Amino acid sequence: MNASFKQEELDKIKTRALSGLEASENEPDQMLQNVSAVLNFGKQHPYGEVQTKESVGKVTLDQVKRYYSSYFRPNVAYMAIVGDVKMSEVKPLIEQYFGKWQKANVPVATYSNPTAPTTAKVAFVPREGAVQSVINVTYPIDLKPGTADVIKARVANSILGGGSNGRLFLDLREKHGWTYGSYSSINQDDLKGSFTAYAKGRNAVTDSSVAAIIDEMNMLRNEPVDMEELQNHITNMSGAFAIGLEDPATVAQYAINIERYHMPKDYYQNYLKTLAAVTSADVQAMAKKYINPKAANIVVVGSRDEVAKSLARFASNGKIEYYDAYGHPIAAAETTTKPADISASQVIGNYIKAIGGEAAIKGIKDMKIISRGELQGKTLTLTEIKKTPSKMKQEISMEGMVLQKTVLNGDRGYQEVQGQHQNLEGDDYTEAVEEADIYGVLNSAKYGRKYEVKGIEKQNGADAYKVExxxxxxxxxxxxxxxxxxxxxKKIQVVEGPQGSMSLATEYSDYQTVPGSGGYKMPYTIKLPLGPGMSITAKVQTAEINKGVDDAEFK
Incomplete structure (x- = not known):
């Protein structure tokens, strides 16, 4: 093995990792995964570790080399070869390419033994502006690979929520229409397994979805499965197993599993026979052993204001514990009452003053802003050009290639996405006209905008007026x-996507006075949402005001 580790390669990997973390830090499923891992296993267990910007930043090239030298050794490695070959043909190749790989003593780590909670606990992760919640009912279990319970537990999980024919899906989606899907998993693992039941649903039905998940879990524990339902799942599982054997990678993994976990040599040869022998009593026994909503972490990511309080009834102690996106406990912050000493018009008026005042804004005739940011190791360039009256060009490019462009030229406009041209019409055109208006913040009445102060909330540790x-x-x-x-x-908008409504947050910081603008201030750092689970922190590279933008920009 001749691995070569170079600093520039590590830097690229770290850049991509940091970009991915930034893009996913407000992604609800990632937040749910992080907090569930911490609560199930604890931060000192490898399965409870959550990758952060700080942990990625601390990784050094020397650490990577030491890790590789310590743990990548042939005496703890497995090799499986599947194909129409003979041992006499492949053995010389193995010796040629792996023969110099040196054995060495490999450190053996010891880990804590996480246990499920003794009662039901509710953990809530606030996500501002969320219109949907994501839910896990989850906890660690002891289920080792190859043990007698594994196949029977898989059948139990298939019935509960293993797919679109599982009870969770049929109840929460097909019967009630609360979610796009609801599933469960019973995971075997040599260190520590886990049980999880999952759903994603609208704010208004979050508590109903949690209740339905718990009801289905209890039903499987308390009521025998009828033979028709049981046989349907066994038949489906048998077919999936047979199809899997057509994949050489699956066969190779089975061979490794037998050696790694000391399973019987005929484990997979007898798999279908063992599966066919599972009974209704077996399923109920597995449910009572591994499926228990009364001793679980009920983790929900969603809107604190609209959802959190409705979940307290599911906690054994009637209390909700709050966590941030990385599993750190936080205070149960609330929006303070609407302040009586300030109106919405005063808040907007103070904002206008803060960015330079009405005179500075009205003095702007054109502007050109170029910003850049990193996305998965690639540099995105964002260009925004505006000119009075009602002319605008917005462009996103990567390494010289235009990915998206929106152009408005008075009474017409269009958008291009990866070469696909579409004229702006209806509400899309109206919104573009409003966005193109350099004086838009001064013209709320013109565009029919209404403001209402809802209260005060903390944003990045500072009090902020929350305005609807x-x-x-x-x-x-x-x-x-x-x-x-x-x-x-910050600004939070709700948009419609392929998977329903979603909230997108834009954050503004580092306000600076633009040179030659007469005192106009703008944010030089903006965190922009690019879609579900994707965002980019764009920093202004150049800002020009009243430099005489050519009308040709808006063709």
């Missing part, structure tokens, strides 16, 4: 304005 904005079509968004300096720090 309703546009002319009745759509709502939320904006946060720093109490101390009046600046806009």
């Amino acid at each position: 904005v309703t546009n002319a079509t009745g759509e709502k968004s939320t904006e946060f304005y720093n109490v101390s300096d009046g600046l806009l720090v």
